[in-house]
Amino acid sequence: MYTKITGFFMTGTGNSYQVAKWFSESVKQVPAELFQVNENKQIDVNIGAQDLLVFSYPTHGFTAPWLMIKYIFRLPQSNGIHAVLLPTRAGTRMFGLTLPGMEGTAGYLIALLLWFKGYKIRGVAAVDMPSNWTAVHWGLNEKNVNIIFAKAAAKVTKLAQAITAGQTVYRGLLPLCTGLLLARISLMYLIIGQLVLAKLFFASNTCTGCGLCQRLCPKASIVMVGGKPHWTYTCDSCMACMNFCPQQSIQVSPLTVFLFAYIVSLPVTHWLTGQIGYEVMSIAPGIMIFLIQYIYTLGSVAFVCWLLHHLLRLKPVAALLAALSHTKYFRRYTAPGVSLQAIHRPPNRQPA
Missing domain, CATH: 3.30.70.20 (Alpha-Beta Plaits)
Incomplete structure (x- = not known):
């Protein structure tokens, strides 16, 4: 169905990179390229009509971060190229319980912007990854990180297989409603x-x-x-x-x-x-x-x-x-198995 998976990730500690990588690896019969969304780099990529675009980025203030919003505006107009939105949200574990984050409008805001530019949205789904906000809390221990990672990998794999099989997946409608109620907070956070x-x-x-x-x-x-x-x-x-x-x-x-x-x-x-x-x-x-x-x-x-x-x-x-x-x-946090070389590998093309 697709000739190539083109992934765009914005990441600080590797979570969103890993999500994009999981997605691309789940569809073995389709080649993939991953590109870092970075203010320092101009992404030189040819988007084909049969590409599947995958966007992975963190949730900030219950919405999408400025850098990703700005990058979406820079994308060329489309005529129905398919896109998938995979915002990551701050998951955690306490007393043996896995607690989800809250993405708010992070997924559907970017989906709306892409739709206005002519892209066809094939999927929106948030992925819980270990919270990396070590300015506020300590990094999770290895056991809890691995548990969250395993659940996230399974979710992304299942989602990738469903979308490439022709299904359309829209998740997170309840968090979207909550995000709309918190829209004023999100706006104040951004500005x-x-x-x-x-x-x-x-x-x-x-x-x-x-x-x-x-x-x-x-x-x-x-x-x-x-x-x-x-x-x-x-x-x-x-x-x-x-x-x-x-x-x-x-x-x-x-x-x-x-x-x-x-x-x-x-x-x-x-x-x-x-x-x-x-x-x-x-x-x-x-x-x-x-x-x-x-x-x-x-x-x-x-x-x-x-x-x-x-x-x-x-x-x-x-x-x-x-x-x-x-x-x-505080214990620091970086996504396990993700190196600086993988995230910042020059040029923009990443190993998939």
Whole structure:
């Protein structure tokens, strides 16, 4: 039915790459190529009329990440080329129970964008993979990772065989409804939440300045300043930097979280001069108030991040922040069996 499977994956720690790889390996009679969606690389791929396109990417804020949304807009118009959406979501295991993640609108938002561009959607299904958000929680142990992996591999294999046999599979309608109810949260995450989260990372005094985190970042969101990584506002929190750092130097400190929360929560009206400013804010349209608060939030967080970055050059400050960091004690996570060479293999074509 298909002459080639063309997979596009966005990944930080290898989960989405593994899902795309499982799918392609499940259809042995059809050749496959996998391409990394990466801000640093221009994907040079010829999409044939009989290709099956597979998109695998993480769920961020109950929806699809900016990088994948932007890439979909760059795709050429189609005349019915088939596509499958496989968003990954943060699965976990606690006390012997496997708990699913929640993809919200991540699958069907991309499906809608592709449909508008003329693609035919053959399948939408979220896949639970081990949560990699080690800025918040420790990485799962090997036993729990293997259990989640086994279930995910079986699901992807079954899905691939069904679709290539001519079936159409639409799953996750209940999470979609929940995602629509949470659409405001998803929108706020995309336009401001992820931008603030990007500023929580810092490099401890064990950082050697090797620059690996900068080279790995799929969004080119890390710049090296004074021999240390500095996160810009384009970060998608893919967790590649923290989890692949050979020195485990990338940390998040509750002190920075509390500092940012305090700075962001300060009412903007208090920064305007006098009673006139207060009265203007009280009668200003909602969109104007939002824009003022938005600019204030990004500006204040950027200033605090800049200040911290320079203070971290002082060894006592760096040692204090590192000592207060909960992530210092966390187990890191990378998808088992997935190497950096597999994810970032040049050129864009990946072994399938």
